[in-house]
Amino acid sequence: MSNSAQAEIRREGETAVxxxxxxxxxxxxxxxxxxxxxxxxxxxxxxxxxxxxxxIVNSIGISILLGVIDAASGANAEVxxxxxxxxxxHLFETLGLSRHARIVTA
Amino acid sequence: MPESEQKLIHxxxxxxxxxxxxxxxxxxxxxxRTSFHLLLGSLAIMRGGIARYSRxxxxxxxxxxxxxxxxxxxxxxxxxxxxxxxxxxxxxAIEASQAKMLIFFQRYQPxxxxxxxxxxxxxxxxDELVGLVMLGEKASGEPFNSxxxxxxxxxxxxxxxxxxxRNLLAELERKAEQNRRLYEEMRLTYADTVKSxxxxxxxxxxxxxxxxxxxxxYSELIAKSLGxxxxxxxxxxVAGYLHDVGKLTVEKRIINSPTRINAKESAELSKHPVVxxxxxxxxxxxxxxxxxxxxxHHERLDGRGYPDGLKDDQIPYIAKxxxxxxxxxxxxxxxxxxxRRPAHEVIEDLQRNSxxxxxxxxxxxxxxGMLDELEGGSEDKSFRRLxxxxxxxxxxxxxxxxxxxxxxxxxxxxxxxxxE
Numbered sequence: 001m002s003n004s005a006q007a008e009i010r011r012e013g014e015t016a017v018x019x020x021x022x023x024x025x026x027x028x029x030x031x032x033x034x035x036x037x038x039x040x041x042x043x044x045x046x047x048x049x050x051x052x053x054x055x056i057v058n059s060i061g062i063s064i065l066l067g068v069i070d071a072a073s074g075a076n077a078e079v080x081x082x083x084x085x086x087x088x089x090h091l092f093e094t095l096g097l098s099r100h101a102r103i104v105t106a
Numbered sequence: 107m108p109e110s111e112q113k114l115i116h117x118x119x120x121x122x123x124x125x126x127x128x129x130x131x132x133x134x135x136x137x138x139r140t141s142f143h144l145l146l147g148s149l150a151i152m153r154g155g156i157a158r159y160s161r162x163x164x165x166x167x168x169x170x171x172x173x174x175x176x177x178x179x180x181x182x183x184x185x186x187x188x189x190x191x192x193x194x195x196x197x198x199a200i201e202a203s204q205a206k207m208l209i210f211f212q213r214y215q216p217x218x219x220x221x222x223x224x225x226x227x228x229x230x231x232x233d234e235l236v237g238l239v240m241l242g243e244k245a246s247g248e249p250f251n252s253x254x255x256x257x258x259x260x261x262x263x264x265x266x267x268x269x270x271x272r273n274l275l276a277e278l279e280r281k282a283e284q285n286r287r288l289y290e291e292m293r294l295t296y297a298d299t300v301k302s303x304x305x306x307x308x309x310x311x312x313x314x315x316x317x318x319x320x321x322x323x324y325s326e327l328i329a330k331s332l333g334x335x336x337x338x339x340x341x342x343x344v345a346g347y348l349h350d351v352g353k354l355t356v357e358k359r360i361i362n363s364p365t366r367i368n369a370k371e372s373a374e375l376s377k378h379p380v381v382x383x384x385x386x387x388x389x390x391x392x393x394x395x396x397x398x399x400x401x402x403h404h405e406r407l408d409g410r411g412y413p414d415g416l417k418d419d420q421i422p423y424i425a426k427x428x429x430x431x432x433x434x435x436x437x438x439x440x441x442x443x444x445x446r447r448p449a450h451e452v453i454e455d456l457q458r459n460s461x462x463x464x465x466x467x468x469x470x471x472x473x474x475g476m477l478d479e480l481e482g483g484s485e486d487k488s489f490r491r492l493x494x495x496x497x498x499x500x501x502x503x504x505x506x507x508x509x510x511x512x513x514x515x516x517x518x519x520x521x522x523x524x525x526e
């Protein structure tokens with residue numbers, strides 16, 4: 001379950017699953033980056049960001065995802081973007097995020 | 107959608123958002139953080155920082171950073187020569203490889219190179235360096251092309267305006283604070299001057315030493331008891347301190363006469379309210395009615411006072427307060443021809459003359475103030491300090507004050523009785 005006011009993050013073994021939703025596109029989305037850093041510090045080696053409920057990603061969202069990538073790269077953790085719609089996947093490709101994270105389209 | 111078109115829309119959305127952010131965000135640090143995200147996210151730039159420049163300390167302070175590492179300095183000094191270079195370059199993005207001649211770059215080269223900083227953009231607004239933007243590589247790994255540089259320069263310009271506005275606001279706040287302090291100093295200077303005047307007036311009259319200061323204090327206590335604002339209380343106190351300033355022109359021999367003065371001398375002495383008014387009128391007082399208090403502090407509600415024989419509503423309110431304070435002090439201090447009267451007599455006198463000489467609500471306010479102090483309702487011990495503890499705590503004073511208050515309140519506005 002996700003909503004636009006709060007990012008949901010849960011841990012499944014060594015994987016942290018983050019539901020980005022619209023929260024990602026606002027300054028409050030910085031919390032996602034902080035939570036991801038926390039999960040990595042707690043031993044997660046895989047960050048899975050779900051875009052199931054995310055229609056578009058704006059520049060703030062891209063920046064926050066870069067923060068997630070930055071957090072993961074420092075700990076050699078893998079980053080996967082899942083349930084990405086084709087337009088967003090295309091944007092990630094164009095901007096070069098696909099070089100740093102695996103992208104799984106919806 | 108073609109790749110270039112989608113990228114263009116994404117980038118221009120960021121540019122539009124940053125303009126809105128700078129124009130409408132009231133929280134400066136949130137504006138910087140949001141703008142920083144928009145800047146990095148517009149071209150998917152992996153790392154960077156925004157620093158604000160202080161001209162006074164020649165120092166850069168980083169307000170937002172991403173991916174520069176924990177060892178990156180949060181503040182960095184800039185050589186004045188570098189500042190000139192930045193101003194000459196304008197807002198053009200400087201490639202890190204071209205920045206090696208800058209003293210600043212040489213000083214921080216290890217950090218800049220270690221973190222892969224590729225572009226440095228000075229933020230210049232109205233020919234003033236307000237900060238720097240540093241940007242690392244793009245996620246795509248491609249170098250910044252001319253279009254990219256134009257985009258980040260435009261965004262940096264917006265952020266620079268935001269910083270400039272903040273600097274202006276900070277400068278305004280600093281000046282407002284400076285003015286507030288200056289005003290406070292002037293107010294204290296004025297208060298000291300007024301007290302010096304009061305001391306000068308009292309010095310002339312050896313029998314009533316400290317009279318002006320006490321009248322100022324009693325006036326203040328009455329106004330406080332009326333619940334007036336601090337500023338109005340201060341104004342009344344000043345009026346009390348200066349009420350007898352006209353006595354400076356009266357012969358010392360008359361003022362210090364150990365016996366009752368004759369009619370001619372009395373006429374001379376009676377001029378002091380008008381003379382005081384003339385002295386005080388040209389002075390620009392921060393409070394209103396100070397000269398009027400001096401002029402009319404010997405008027406009575408029943409019209410039998412001087413200099414103009416005004417009645418009740420014709421008498422400025424401030425003068426009524428000073429009149430009560432003045433009379434109270436005259437009754438409670440020793441004079442050459444008259445010993446101070448006991449407290450119960452003074453209370454009776456004030457009660458009896460309430461509505462004739464004194465405004466009833468002012469007598470009430472004074473009694474309430476005294477009672478409040480005696481019953482411990484107020485931490486202020488001013489009446490005790492001015493009158494002496496024994497005098498204030500004389501037996502039967504508390505019930506007498508209570509009865510007097512009931513009497514004044516029961517008879518209602520005694521001014522009406524007096525006028526009849």
